[in-house]
Amino acid sequence: MGNCLVGGSSAGPSGGSLGESSAGPSWRSSDGLSGGWPDLPAVPAHRLKDFIHAKLKPSEECLKLIDQDVDAISDFLRSSELPVRGVAKGGSYGRETVLRGYSDGTLVLFMGRFRSFRDQKQNQRELLSVIEQRLKHHKKYSKSVSLGHTLEVLLSVQGQEILLKVLPAFDPLCFGEDSSSQIYRDLKSSMDQVRAAPGEFAACFTTLQQRFFQWYPRRVKELILLVKHWYQECQEKWMTSSPPGFPYALELLTVYAWEQGCQDEDFDIAEGVRTVLGLIKQSSELCVYWIVNYGFEDVTVRNTLLCQLRSQRPVILDPTDPTNNVGKDNGSWQLLTEAAQAWLNSPSLNDMSPAQCWDVLPTSLFITPSHLLDTFIKDFLQPNEKFLEQIRKAVNIICEFFKNNCFKDSSTKVLKAVKGGSTAKGTALKNGSDADIVVFLSPLKSYDSQNKERTLFVQEIQRQLEVFRKTQELEVKFEISKWTASRVLSFTLKSRSLNESVDFDVLPAYDALGQRHPGFTSRPEAYKDLIALCKSSGIKGGEFSTCFTELQRDFIKPRPTKLKSMIRLVKHWYKQCERKMKPKASLPPKYALELLTVYAWEQGSSMNDFNTAEGFRTVLDLVIKYQQLCIFWTVNYNFKDEPIRTFLLTQIQKKRCLPVILDPADPTGDVGGGDRWHWHLLAKEANEWLSSLCFELQSGDSWQKVQPWKVPVVQTLGSCGTQIYPTVGI
Structure with a gap:
């Protein structure tokens, strides 16, 4: 098998990418793209999957041999009387995104003598020297080279090279399997005390990084290989070296594109590529993050996270380290944007009109300031x-x-x-x-x-x-x-x-409505017949709402433009909640949220020009209070005629643990009620969204919460202009 062991250049752990280097050193093995394959931008869209398997993926046998080498190094160091309490594999190697020919890897040694982040900062170099001396006593690894805070070992197996960086580190997860707010509070405190660079302790979270990537389907990682290879081709054309952390940023951007736009395990590679390239084109607006390991609950962590999210775009946060913006612009994004546009315009990738891509925004509504x-x-x-x-x-x-x-x-x-x-x-x-x-x-x-x-x-x-x-x-x-x-x-x-x-x-x-004329609303007879049918046949309410489509349309269409824009915002929020639900839950219909938005505006503002953040916050407050809601309109039907009056009173007086939101065009259509709708899940999401930047207002150097409009949760009969009041409290 034989190992070639030499040193290479390193940016040190402060680069934050755990040893990522996309182009590789000058001795990199070149695959040459032989066998009739052109440069990537010339590969036809329908052949991209073949290209990945033929030219980018290392063989399984080769990876197994690499695994054996990495395990051998790990076992050797563990047996060398070093206080190694655990190891983690990172970089492209640990994330399973190794490109054929050359790639990077990281072997993180969690040292028992490191009791904190500060211990690592103060003693890492000394311990690294000890590790280097141990390796020099092994004939296979004697040419390992120590460079600052890292030790590099080049593994070469059957033409596949992995530049493995060995890093001694503190294990913040030593007392548990999961991350916690305390860990990230300690991280921020330690960084302030020792004046560490952002991402300097990223290696400490390698276990979390490996866990983050292991859940993504094989094809997502194949798409990552394609994006990374394209970036390599761009670098070779520009004759530049890779900025630390940048390839990792592209990996995360690819994951984000798939999560937000697809989530299918079997997807079209060309659609994925176009989506990633489209996001790169919008780099000045990119703000990508995850809250799987940290979130907004703890004040210290929240402030750290918000500081990052408010910083200059692009922002691509390491999902395991909130201090580490791996997407920070260092001059590469502009070049990459031009290259992305060129590939998108190429006949090979633009093989249909329009060329399909996923619907993914470059930033999240959650972090959009009010x-x-x-x-x-x-x-x-x-x-x-x-x-x-x-x-x-x-x-x-x-x-x-x-x-x-x-x-x-x-x-x-x-x-x-x-x-x-x-x-x-x-x-x-x-x-x-x-x-x-x-x-x-x-x-x-x-x-x-x-x-x-x-x-x-x-x-x-x-x-x-x-x-x-x-x-x-x-x-x-x-x-x-x-x-x-x-x-x-x-x-x-x-x-x-x-x-x-x-x-x-x-x-x-x-x-049911017959011929309508200007000013016409509805026919009471149409509702009487409908109510009689529902009572006699057991047909569920709203079954014939299509008969009243004109009334549904005319209820919304004349509303102010800004209200209709806020309805769009609420529907987009709803889609984010829907995407998050796994397994898919039966959320309330979007029409219920649309009506709730109209009600919030009618009761809380009724102005053509209003504060969108206040309106949005009001809608979410109503969702949170869903069990109390009783909302209806009397624009098309009212309490004047029997049996409509009796039926309406029954609808709005029924005992509630679920909302009553009556379709203004169809009194039998309670679009909010029914056990099949999981309002509690939507309410939980709404409650979490109250911590969103959407509802923060800057006042000088401080931030204040946007307040909702004062809107009653119950639409009273008196407010509808009728003197008939229910006999049962609501």
Whole structure:
């Protein structure tokens, strides 16, 4: 097997990357990219996976031999009467992101004589000298070289080289398996006392770093290899060396992209690459962090974390060390941004239009200061206006088809085709929003007939729409879902140049409202019939809400632009909570949060221009108090007529441990109630979010909490202008 043992240059542990060096020293073994493979930017998107396996991944046999060498060094040092109480493997080697040919690794020796971070700082060099002397007594490792705070050993096995840095360190986890606030308080205190550089004690957390990476799927690590190899090619072109910590920053950025945008174990490598490159292009806005090992609960740790998050971007925090911003700009980001743009524009990676990538923001809402929330909405949440106009045109064409041609050879008439959902209301998010097209058909003359006959009409609409799609050239891509359902037909409209899309549901419905005129709200008879059906048949409330799509749309659409922007913000927050839930939980419907946002604004502000942070905080407060909520509107139905009055009183007077949020268009639709919705999980998230920077306001040198509006949790009957009061307290 044979080991080549020489020294190399080192930045020392203050680099914070645990020995990462992407380009390698001058004696690096070169794979040469032989075998017909071009440079990476010329590799076709569909061949990237093959490229990784053919050129970037070391063989399993080679890695096993490397493992044997590392274990041998570890065992030798443990048996040399050194006070080694444990070891940890770090760097690319420990994270399992070793590139073929050359890569870095770290062997951290946790020394029993180090009782604190300060002990390590004061005695590390002396102990390192002792370790070096021990290694020189072993013929295989006699050429190891000590450089400052590290000892380097080059392992060479079958053309694979690992520059292994040996680091004696204090083990902060010596009294337990997990990190704690006390550990990070001690870290901050020790750093202040000994004037340590940020990340100087990163090696102490190697065990946590290894644990952080071990849970990520194999393909995520393959994507990391691709990104790191691309960075190597860039360096060779620029003829520059790697800044300490930078390759580790790219690894973390890749993990962040997958976590935020995908989370599937089997994903398209090209989509992942495009996402990472897109984030690199936004480096001036990057702020990436994790709270798996530290968080905002402890005051000292919170202040350390907030100091980092408020610092100049880019920020990519080591998930094991809150003092260590491995993404700090040292001049590399601008060069890398230009290289990222060039690869994104290359024909090989841009092999489709639009080239697909994941929907990932360069920064988190959680750490967005309160005064920047409106900017966050504008930059990251609002759909592209050109795309919205294309969607409007396409939907109008599709609606005209439904009205004039879909059933032209039958007696069925389309009375009207109504646009609903977030796109119609003006509350759509930038990507993946929903919309409805409700087709009101003449044969559906009652709720009961809609319930029994809609399946046949869905099948016919799908058949006709397939024919229509093949004959039309729209400004957007028109894709009909292959997934079939008896009650709804789904299709997607995608931009041909942007990564934006809208998912549509086509729903046949009974025209309960009939022809409407300006100022028209609803027909009491429609609600009386609906209530009677629900009582007699046991059909669950809200089953026929599609019949009232126009009223749902018109309840939101005329609202102030800023309120609709805040609805976008709340829906984005909801998506973050939804992504975090593992396993997936049945969170309350987004429509409930939309109505809650309207209620918060109506009761707390009602102004066209208001403080977004205050409004957002108010919505979260209402979510936290979900068990007390009773909210309804009387814009379309009220207490004047029986049996609507009796039914409404029953709805709002029922004993509550879950919220009552009545659909303003459908009194049977309690969109907040029901045991199937896990409000307690959403409330837990809302409570945690109260510590967000979104709700901090700078006042001079201090920070104050944003206060919510004063909003009652119960909508009283008196506030609706009626003199009828419930007989049971609510």
